[in-house]
Amino acid sequence: MIPDGERSNLFQMTSPASTEQRAFRDFEQNGWKNAAGGYHDHFASLTSQSLRSLLDAATVRQGVRLLDVCTGPGYGAAVAAERGARATGMDFSPPMIAQASRRYPRARFLVGDAEAMPFHTESFDAVVTNFGLLHLARPEQFLREARRVLRPGGLVAFAVWAPPEDAVGFGMVLHAIQAHGNPVVPLPPGPPFFRFSDSSECMRTFRSAGFADAQVQRVAQLWRLKDPDGVFQAMIAGTVRTGGLLRAQSPLALAAIRDAMRGAVERHRREDWFEIPMPAVLASAVKP
Numbered sequence: 428m429i430p431d432g433e434r435s436n437l438f439q440m441t442s443p444a445s446t447e448q449r450a451f452r453d454f455e456q457n458g459w460k461n462a463a464g465g466y467h468d469h470f471a472s473l474t475s476q477s478l479r480s481l482l483d484a485a486t487v488r489q490g491v492r493l494l495d496v497c498t499g500p501g502y503g504a505a506v507a508a509e510r511g512a513r514a515t516g517m518d519f520s521p522p523m524i525a526q527a528s529r530r531y532p533r534a535r536f537l538v539g540d541a542e543a544m545p546f547h548t549e550s551f552d553a554v555v556t557n558f559g560l561l562h563l564a565r566p567e568q569f570l571r572e573a574r575r576v577l578r579p580g581g582l583v584a585f586a587v588w589a590p591p592e593d594a595v596g597f598g599m600v601l602h603a604i605q606a607h608g609n610p611v612v613p614l615p616p617g618p619p620f621f622r623f624s625d626s627s628e629c630m631r632t633f634r635s636a637g638f639a640d641a642q643v644q645r646v647a648q649l650w651r652l653k654d655p656d657g658v659f660q661a662m663i664a665g666t667v668r669t670g671g672l673l674r675a676q677s678p679l680a681l682a683a684i685r686d687a688m689r690g691a692v693e694r695h696r697r698e699d700w701f702e703i704p705m706p707a708v709l710a711s712a713v714k715p
């Protein structure tokens with residue numbers, strides 16, 4: 428745990444979360460309690476595709492002290508442990524951490540918040556988050572915390588979804604809601620979902636958080652699905668914000684959205700399965 432002195436320094440640098448930010452954080456935390464099982468069933472084979480590049484960008488190898496933030500079911504920490512890293516996975520959802528500990532006993536897992544990490548200053552060589560940043564109420568606060576827990580010369584790296592024109596599964600659901608449902612249902616407002624899909628925004632945010640040598644790349648990923656309803660099912664059972672948007676639709680609208688998404692998936696048929704492009708944007712930087 429952080430000694431009191433370090434904690435108070437940390438909080439002096441940081442403005443407290445607003446009521447809106449706290450509401451968004453609570454919405455995410457409650458949502459991930461319910462989505463933990465669905466997430467693994469629908470997303471494991473997809474989000475794991477970026478891990479090799481993500482861990483390479485953070486030079487994770489034998490002996491590296493690696494922190495995987497928003498670890499979810501533990502994929503990033505697990506792959507790092509396979510490389511011989513001293514891997515820790517952290518997530519604020521107890522069901523996610525229970526699942527991760529059960530699946531991957533070679534890594535250490537604990538419950539903790541990306542915006543107030545329960546670790547000493549300079550205790551890691553690398554901090555990564557795979558599809559975590561876009562769920563945070565205060566991504567800049569995560570970067571401040573990553574900078575604090577990294578040693579000088581340590582690396583931070585994150586992967587997020589490419590914009591919905593390219594990450595086609597997201598394009599499908601957003602278009603279907605726009606065409607057949609209500610895109611402005613009342614949900615706690617959060618930061619723009621695709622903010623870090625833009626490489627210049629990644630560079631700018633790293634710079635203002637005090638990181639150097641920022642680099643951004645694309646990682647090609649393909650979502651292979653057996654069922655033409657697979658994208659709809661994944662979004663409703665395994666996500667929080669997009670799932671919340673779907674769950675808030677009327678039954679009639681939801682049925683039309685589902686049909687539209689099924690039709691869109693059918694256009695990506697390969698023999699008896701479907702292949703949906705879901706590229707990631709991967710950004711990394713160094714703590715000077």
Ligand SMILES: C[S@@+](CC[C@H](N)C(=O)[O-])C[C@H]1O[C@@H](n2cnc3c(N)ncnc32)[C@H](O)[C@@H]1O
Pocket residue numbers: 452455456459470474475496497498499500501502503517518519520523539540541542556557558559562563564
């Ligand atoms: C989309 S999942 C990513 C899971 C995993 N990293 C992967 O590669 O598939 C997002 C995860 O972020 C976690 N999360 C969201 N906000 C968080 C926060 N403030 N602190 C810690 N974890 C958080 C959620 O509980 C969820 O497990």
